Amino acid sequence: MASLSKCIGMMDEGIERTIRLIPQLPAVEAKLSRLMLMVSGSLNEELEFELKPYKLNHSEFLTLMFLYSRPDSSSTPGELCEFTKQGATNMTRIGNTLVKRGLVTRGGSDDDRRRVVIRITATGKRLVLKIVPPLFPRLDAMFQGFSDTDKKNLSRLLRKLAHNLDQATGDSDTHIGTMKATK
C-alpha cells in the first residue's frame, strides 16, 4: 500500500509531465488543490477508521457532534444539511439510523409543522464523551512539528481559500443545488 507521500510524489511527477502536454496548466494551483484533496482524503480515512469500533460513520458522527455542541442539544434536518453539506435525503436516512440506535430523538416543531426537531439523547451524549477523548492523541500527532505560526498560517490560508470558493459559487449560483462535501 503506497504511502500518502509516495502518492504525492507521483502526483507531482504527473503534473510535471502534463505541463509538457498542456503548457497553460497552472501547475502550482493544480498541485495545491490535488494536495488538499489527497490530505483530506487521508484525514477522512483516519476518522472513519477511529469511528468503526463504535459502528458510526463520519456523517453520523458529525451529526451527533453538531447536536452535542448546540445550546439546546437540538437542530433540524434542514440546518444539519446546511452545516454538514449533506442532502436532505441523506439526512433523513442518517436521522433514521441514529433514532434507531437511541442516540437521537425526532419530534415535531411547535412553530412550523413542516419542521422536524432532532435532539441528541443522554445515550448519544455518553457515546460522544466516549468517542472524542481517544481522538486527541492522533489529532496532536497530526500536527506534530507545526509551530503556532504554522497553525495560524494554515488556518488563515484555508479560510481564504474557503472565501474564494464562496466567491465563485456566489458568482454563478446556477449550480448551487445541494452542494455536498466529502465528510
Next chain:
Amino acid sequence: MASLSKCIGMMDEGIERTIRLIPQLPAVEAKLSRLMLMVSGSLNEELEFELKPYKLNHSEFLTLMFLYSRPDSSSTPGELCEFTKQGATNMTRIGNTLVKRGLVTRGGSDDDRRRVVIRITATGKRLVLKIVPPLFPRLDAMFQGFSDTDKKNLSRLLRKLAHNLDQATGDSDTHIGTMKATK
C-alpha cells in the same frame, strides 16, 4: 444554501461550545482538521460539477488524467489503486465504465498474466484536452489573493501534514487495508 464561510463560522462556534463540555479538546487542531475537510469537500463539489457535462465523475477523471500523464499512457489497476486510493473492486468498475465509453482499453500484460494493462485511447486523450483547459480560470480564481509565499507555505504545510499522516499509519499499520481517500 449556506456558504462555506458560514458553515466554518458554525464550526468555530460549535468547537468553542464543545470545549466547555470537553476542556481537553485540542481546539486549534480540531478546527484545522475540520477546515481541511470542509474546504476540500467544496473543492470536490466544484470539480464534480465541472465534470458533469462530460458525464464523468471525479474518480473516472482522475484515472484518465493519471493515464494521460504517463509516458506510455498506461498503467495497471493495482498502480491506479495506489495512486487514487481506490479499492480494487471499484477500479474494476471504473475501468469497465471507461472501456465501455472507448476512453481506455484493457489488455493483458506480457510479463505477468495476472496483470491488466489499462491504456488511454486517442478518444480519451481528446476528452482530457477538452475538459482540462476550461478548469484553469476557476483554479486561478480559487487562489486569488494568494501570494507566492502563501502558496509555498500552503504546500509546505500540507506536505508536512501528509508526512505526519504517514507516520501514524506506519506506526500502526494494523489498520492498513485498502485505505481510501475522498477524491
Next chain:
DNA sequence: ACCTTTTACTTCACCGATGAAATATAAGCT
C-alpha cells in the same frame, strides 16, 4: 518438480450517498 503462500483482479452482495418526485405545510399575493 511440486506444493504452499502471495499477488492481481473480478464478482457478489451490501452500504452510504444522490436526484427526482411526492406529501404536507407555510408564506405571499390578490
Next chain:
DNA sequence: AGCTTATATTTCATCGGTGAAGTAAAAGGT
C-alpha cells in the same frame, strides 16, 4: 378567503463505493 409559490422532509430508484470471496497466476520453499 382562496389560490399560487415556496419550504421541509420523506420516499424511491439509482450511483459510486466497500468487504468478502473467488479465480488465475506468480513467487517461494523444499
